[in-house]
Amino acid sequence: MKLSDDKIKYICLITVLFGILSLNFYNFEPKEKKIRDIEEGDYVKIKGYIQSMKVIRDWCGKIQDIKYIKIGDNTGGDLRIYPSKDIEKDLIEYIYSYTPSIKEGDLIEVVGTVEVFNGIYLIHLKDLKNFKLLEKRNFKRDIFLSPTPTGIYASKYGKIYHTSNKCPYGKKIKEDNRIYFYSEEDAQDLGYRKCKWCASKDD
Numbered sequence: 001m002k003l004s005d006d007k008i009k010y011i012c013l014i015t016v017l018f019g020i021l022s023l024n025f026y027n028f029e030p031k032e033k034k035i036r037d038i039e040e041g042d043y044v045k046i047k048g049y050i051q052s053m054k055v056i057r058d059w060c061g062k063i064q065d066i067k068y069i070k071i072g073d074n075t076g077g078d079l080r081i082y083p084s085k086d087i088e089k090d091l092i093e094y095i096y097s098y099t100p101s102i103k104e105g106d107l108i109e110v111v112g113t114v115e116v117f118n119g120i121y122l123i124h125l126k127d128l129k130n131f132k133l134l135e136k137r138n139f140k141r142d143i144f145l146s147p148t149p150t151g152i153y154a155s156k157y158g159k160i161y162h163t164s165n166k167c168p169y170g171k172k173i174k175e176d177n178r179i180y181f182y183s184e185e186d187a188q189d190l191g192y193r194k195c196k197w198c199a200s201k202d203d
């Protein structure tokens with residue numbers, strides 16, 4: 001059989017198209033893997049429990065910046081998820097779209113390409129759809145400080161809270177150094193004890 005130039009061109013075109021298609025298919029289908037088995041360059045889908053979250057909080061306790069989220073799946077090792085700057089705000093919004101918010105212990109799924117840096121395995125999260133909560137496991141409630149004055153306050157340098165504005169000990173705390181709680185329960189859950197003077201005025 002003699003191949004004409006046109007036929008050769010045609011065959012080349014088909015081969016290239018087929019190649020591009022299969023390459024795309026390969027790229028767009030992440031492999032489900034255990035953290036133990038991941039390697040640099042793998043395009044993977046990983047299920048894991050949040051072990052820790054490296055975040056910066058504002059003074060009320062709300063997450064302001066996320067540096068990374070570390071997950072593990074009990075197969076050994078861990079994986080860090082670094083959100084890119086342009087999706088960071090959306091990720092924070094997603095985290096707070098649950099009550100209580102997504103936190104340590106929750107089961108999540110992440111899709112991305114594995115990178116290795118200084119022996120640390122990580123995925124750069126560039127699209128929020130590649131991160132999702134699979135199962136809420138940690139139901140510990142979120143506690144935030146009040147941004148405006150309430151009747152329950154403490155010094156940000158101490159561990160005693162006050163409930164009376166007449167308290168001689170409470171009065172000593174400068175306005176700039178005061179933090180305010182929404183409830184006494186919040187204060188106690190954050191590790192604060194009630195001032196004895198304020199407690200004696202309760203009944």
Ligand SMILES: [Zn+2]
Nearest residue numbers: 162167195198
């Ligand atoms: Zn007091």
